[in-house]
Amino acid sequence: MIPIYNQLLIPFITAMVLAITMGGSGTAPAFSASYGANVIRKSLIPGLFGIMVFVGAFLAGKKTASTMGSGILEPELMTFMVVSIALFSIAVTMLISNISGIPQSTSQAAVLSLAAPALYFGKLDTDVLLLQVVPAWFILPIISYFLSYFCGKYIYQPMRRRGLTIQRAQNENKRRIWDVVLVLMALYVSFAIGSNNVANAAGPLYTMTINELHIRESDHIVILMLATLIVAPCFGIGASLFGHKILKNTGKEIVLFGKFEAVIIAFISGTLLLLASVLKGIPTSLVQVNVAAILGIGVAKMGHKNIFRKTQVKRFFTMWMIAPIISFLLSLLLIFLADKAGIL
Numbered sequence: 001m002i003p004i005y006n007q008l009l010i011p012f013i014t015a016m017v018l019a020i021t022m023g024g025s026g027t028a029p030a031f032s033a034s035y036g037a038n039v040i041r042k043s044l045i046p047g048l049f050g051i052m053v054f055v056g057a058f059l060a061g062k063k064t065a066s067t068m069g070s071g072i073l074e075p076e077l078m079t080f081m082v083v084s085i086a087l088f089s090i091a092v093t094m095l096i097s098n099i100s101g102i103p104q105s106t107s108q109a110a111v112l113s114l115a116a117p118a119l120y121f122g123k124l125d126t127d128v129l130l131l132q133v134v135p136a137w138f139i140l141p142i143i144s145y146f147l148s149y150f151c152g153k154y155i156y157q158p159m160r161r162r163g164l165t166i167q168r169a170q171n172e173n174k175r176r177i178w179d180v181v182l183v184l185m186a187l188y189v190s191f192a193i194g195s196n197n198v199a200n201a202a203g204p205l206y207t208m209t210i211n212e213l214h215i216r217e218s219d220h221i222v223i224l225m226l227a228t229l230i231v232a233p234c235f236g237i238g239a240s241l242f243g244h245k246i247l248k249n250t251g252k253e254i255v256l257f258g259k260f261e262a263v264i265i266a267f268i269s270g271t272l273l274l275l276a277s278v279l280k281g282i283p284t285s286l287v288q289v290n291v292a293a294i295l296g297i298g299v300a301k302m303g304h305k306n307i308f309r310k311t312q313v314k315r316f317f318t319m320w321m322i323a324p325i326i327s328f329l330l331s332l333l334l335i336f337l338a339d340k341a342g343i344l
Helices: 002-036 042-060 062-071 080-100 106-120 126-162 165-173 176-196 199-213 217-231 233-251 259-280 286-302 304-308 311-340
Strands: none
Touching: 002 042, 002 080, 002 106, 002 176, 002 199, 002 217, 002 233, 002 259, 002 286, 042 176, 042 217, 042 233, 042 259, 062 106, 062 126, 062 199, 062 217, 062 259, 080 106, 080 199, 080 311, 106 126, 106 199, 106 311, 126 259, 126 286, 176 259, 176 286, 199 217, 217 233, 259 286
């Protein structure tokens, strides 16, 4: 059994590295609003983020872990080599995004990295991928954008007509209650991230461990908890290493917003992700939902042209299109090479 345990170390270590990169990207949707509104010190963010991600994964992450563990790639194909390749492909993609300072959808990269071996072996479940997961990637950001836009329009347009926009916004932002609510919303979003994104690494690890060690069914929940326990704390490490640059890009450079606007952004983003996790177990992009909410508020305040001309917005959309493709192609290439080398 010792060689098997040694083999299992590779995907587990890869999953931890992946979780660190996911933590860097996930910090932005959780704390960009509170950071952008100057409510919280950046030194406190990694610890708070890591704790709430851990809690969210344990309390609300089971369905998404099941989807990532068996919904995209059939469980019997979740060998240590296939899982290692998939997790490595996601980690490389997320590292590129973190270095560029652009928050990237971990879930999209993860799903496509698992879809690559499924396609290669002719076992891709297109019903789950094309009828459930992929539509959610488009629908949720659209919902987020329009909810945020209408909230911003409802707040700002009446104030503009009365000529009191700046004065009323400044007076409202001075109220201490908004500081408290905004921090609570950041914790809420971190919890939602735990319910969804931890599964990107924990789900494949869970299924792989059961397959390789032939774990009896009564111990399955223990293995899932162990995988979560290993993966979730690494999110906090990633937030510490990579989070500041991404926080600056999303929280400071897209649009400057007040505290009550930031509460709207955080609440909409966290709620949509949590619903996707708890109701359907769909791995989806909080990063894109969050940025869509920020853009909705921005357009309500400054107009469509002023927001979408910004360089950061263009860079975000470019990276969002490229990164998942990188994850898919890298995973597919490595699976092909491993198969030809006879080590799958």
